[in-house]
Amino acid sequence: MTYTYEHPKADHTVDAVVFGADLESASLQLLLVERDVAPFEGMWALPGGFIHRDESLDAAVARELKEETGVTASYLEQLYTFGEPDRDPRGRVISTAYLGLVRPSQVELVSGTDARAAKWIPIQRLPRLAFDHKAIVTSALTRLRSKLPWQPVGIELLPKTFTLTELQRIYEIILGHELDKRNFRRKVLSFDVLKSTGETRSDGRRPAQLFTFDRKRYIALQKTGADFEVRA
Amino acid sequence: MTYTYEHPKADHTVDAVVFGADLESASLQLLLVERDVAPFEGMWALPGGFIHRDESLDAAVARELKEETGVTASYLEQLYTFGEPDRDPRGRVISTAYLGLVRPSQVELVSGTDARAAKWIPIQRLPRLAFDHKAIVTSALTRLRSKLPWQPVGIELLPKTFTLTELQRIYEIILGHELDKRNFRRKVLSFDVLKSTGETRSDGRRPAQLFTFDRKRYIALQKTGADFEVRA
């Protein structure tokens, strides 16, 4: 540092709002940790923590998430920065929140530093949360539902190959309501980013075609300015 | 502070990307300040600065904007937080950027602390900017154009009463291209937030009807979940 300032510095943290859904899930789940240290010891909170000296915000949130829960999110985007002066009893702490998606069955939860336990909790049954984390979660859920539904984000919550019914199920879990099968299929296929593998899978009923997400094609389409924006 | 940490703290700043347009403007303008202190002394930069101990981010950006340029923005929203470790030569500085709109003719520019001069500069002729401010401006412009066009934001850039042609002109300046008069009128009136005053104004030609923005109605519509989202 070549320059100095008179003013007291705020702390800066990152918090991760990571949603999970499985095909077996009844509903969307949120990844929370039980705090092991004051303040709010024993309460549930979003995974997160202080930013290290030489890491970007993106790197910090990925690291904290990994440390506190063992989770590596397949998708993480910056959401909003919360900076009310009184949001943290320890003093001035500004926090940048991220929105993430993860397949719960794919990860093994561990408990790490500053956290007793990491756990998936259905969004209908959220406990009281530490700090202003409830407001952060609300804003993340709004963003997820409004911005992502038809972006091929459900993909992150499925195995490499999946049936269209499974994909639909994921969207329904995220949105919290049912979708029309025919409209869903037409729409999702019209994006032209799903590739049939030719394989089928039968669960004991009529076999369903298996699809994969064509990430290259997706990136190519994005560059041409094609637009996946849609509302629910 | 009841707790202490071992880690070095980052500084936190706010930066304001404030766009301006007048009816007389040929194009959208950006509010910049010429830096009076190192680093980047003498270079143009976004107005902004360090957050005070007991103010929110929203308050900080409004204060800095006022101090450095004399401008009180009629509209300011949080854009994104930039936190690459090397974005500021002074050391670790994380910055939360805001997007704002202002009517240039309505404000008197002043020069304040840390700034030699404040100035409106057409976005086609932007000079090199200090720090990573160019990237911030690009992201603000994308957001403005993609998110705001049909939200009644052009309103902020007009006097209390205005003609539909004037409103259209503002949208054209923001978007950087022309719009169809008939489609524009139908659309903007369908939102049902403009009220005819009954008055007319003649500039020497056929008199045009004057409208006002019905803010109460706008708020009422927002609550019912009505949605002004549109693309250009």
Added chain:
DNA sequence: TCAAAAGTGTTATGAGTACACCCATGC
């Protein structure tokens, strides 16, 4: 042969876009 999920097409509606002419006024 039955249960259960896979798969498939049509119609109606609303939004967006393209497009050209008459109107009222001041000079």
Added chain:
DNA sequence: GCATGGGTGTACTCATAACACTTTTGA
């Protein structure tokens, strides 16, 4: 009477949303 900006309507296209039956399989 003419130049200037004000003001208006229609037709096409495309996306969405609502809606029901047939197919394939395993048990």
